[in-house]
Amino acid sequence: MKITHLTKKRTKPKTYEVDVGSKKVRVTVPESDGHIDRSAARAAPAKDGQTAAEMYAERRRDIDRLLGFLGQELRKHETQAKADARNFGYAGDLYRLRSCLVEAVAGFRGVDIEDVELHLDGQADDLVLEADACPKCGERSTDSLVWQEEGETVHCTNCGTRYTPPSK
Ligand SMILES: [Zn+2]
Numbered sequence: 001m002k003i004t005h006l007t008k009k010r011t012k013p014k015t016y017e018v019d020v021g022s023k024k025v026r027v028t029v030p031e032s033d034g035h036i037d038r039s040a041a042r043a044a045p046a047k048d049g050q051t052a053a054e055m056y057a058e059r060r061r062d063i064d065r066l067l068g069f070l071g072q073e074l075r076k077h078e079t080q081a082k083a084d085a086r087n088f089g090y091a092g093d094l095y096r097l098r099s100c101l102v103e104a105v106a107g108f109r110g111v112d113i114e115d116v117e118l119h120l121d122g123q124a125d126d127l128v129l130e131a132d133a134c135p136k137c138g139e140r141s142t143d144s145l146v147w148q149e150e151g152e153t154v155h156c157t158n159c160g161t162r163y164t165p166p167s168k
Contacts, residue, residue, distance in 0.1 A: 132165040
């Protein structure tokens with residue numbers, strides 16, 4: 001197993017505007033530590049007698065199809081962009097799509113957008129933050145620092161130390 005990041009799993013509170021019929025309502029999603037408590041949802045009644053597993057499977061199918069559509073659209077778009085290679089408009093389209101995807105990945109992982117950007121830059125791929133380095137030998141390589149099953153401690157395979165990274 002490889003650590004992909006040891007960065008803070010903390011997201012800022014976000015405010016959304018939601019359309020409720022004729023008026024707009026502001027909804028603020030509180031600060032989260034990235035660990036969603038699902039115990040309340042476990043007992044919630046199922047919609048139309050649908051089980052949680054069925055609902056999950058249905059949404060998962062939709063997501064797979066959406067990802068498929070996205071792939072198709074990207075291939076079409078790439079062909080158009082190549083045919084009009086000096087037009088920056090196509091790169092502009094990708095900027096918007098990229099922003100949406102970064103936000104989606106950050107939201108689903110429960111991390112900040114900046115963390116996702118760091119991964120895209122490759123800066124977070126190999127080394128953990130200095131603060132998260134092994135306290136005994138200073139190891140920072142993600143290949144040598146392995147999360148333990150409970151996700152609370154990291155095992156440094158370089159020197160054998162187990163520790164809790166401060167940004168956890
Ligand atoms: Zn170590």
